[in-house]
Amino acid sequence: MWSRNRRPLLALAAIAAAAMPVASAQAGVVVASSGPSAKTYPVGKKLAATDKVVLQNGDTLTVLDEKGTRVFKGPVTASLAARTGADRSGTFALLTRQRSASKVRTGAVRGDEEGPITRPNLWYVDVRESGPMCLANPAEVRLWRPATTGEALYAIGPDGAKASSKAAFGDGEMLTVWDLSQSPVTDGAKYVVAGQNGTPSEITFHVLDSVPAAPEDLALKLIEKGCTAQLDVLSTAMSTADG
DSSP: OHHHHHHHHHHHHHHHHHHSOOOOSEEEEEEEEESTTTTTSOTTOEEETTOEEEEOTTOEEEEEETTEEEEEESSEEEESSOOOSOOOHHHHHHHTOOOOGGGOSSSOOOOOTTSOOOOSSTTSEETTOOEEEEESOTTSOEEEOSOOSSOEEEEEEGGGOSOOEEEEEOTTOSEEEOOTTTSOOOTTOEEEEEESSSOOEEEEEEEOSOOOSSHHHHHHHHHHHTOHHHHHHHHHHTBOSOO
C-alpha cells in the first residue's frame, strides 16, 4: 500500500524536476588571451562554471559571460564560479538594441567624456575601421564617427570602385544613415568608405541569422565571423571590477 501511494508522489516530483530551469554548464567564452598559456585558452574557447583558470606569470585572460567581462592575470588559479560585481545585462541590452534608421538623422550621440569615445551600439559602422562588420539587420545601417565637431562627407563604393553613394554628418552629429537604395548591404557585400581626410576603410559585411540573447553566445558568433572590432567593443562595454 505504501509503495502504491508513493508512485504518484514520485511522478509529481519528476514532473516538477523537468519543469525547473536547468543551469547552464557554460560560464563564459574566452575573448582575449596572451602569454604562455594562450594556447591553452585560445579566443573562442568555451569554459564551464566548474572549470578553474590556471595561469602562469605573464598570462592575461579575458572571459565574457552573461554578467560581464572578467580579466584574469597570472600567476593565478581562479574559479569561474566565484563571481562578484555588478550585473551588466542592462549594458548588453543597450549595446545590442536595434533602432529605426529613420530616427537618427538629427541629434547627436555622445560617448563617455571621461574615457575614449567608442560606439555606443554594436551595430553602428565605425568609419575608421576596416575588416569584417557583423550586422543584426541589413535594412537598418548607420555610420558612426567618434566626433561631433564640424561637418564630414564620406563616399561609399564597392571594392574601391567609383562611389555609389555618399553619407554626410552634420555639425554636432555622430550618426548618419547609410543610403541602402544606392549601396545595398547583403551578406558578404564589400564596400570602401572614404572620407575627405584619412585612410579609406574597407568593410566586409556579415549578416547574422539571429542575435543571441546571451553575451557569451553573441561573442562566439562575432569570433566565428571575424568581427574582432565589435568583439572588443562588447568586451570593453561589459567589463566589471571583478576578476
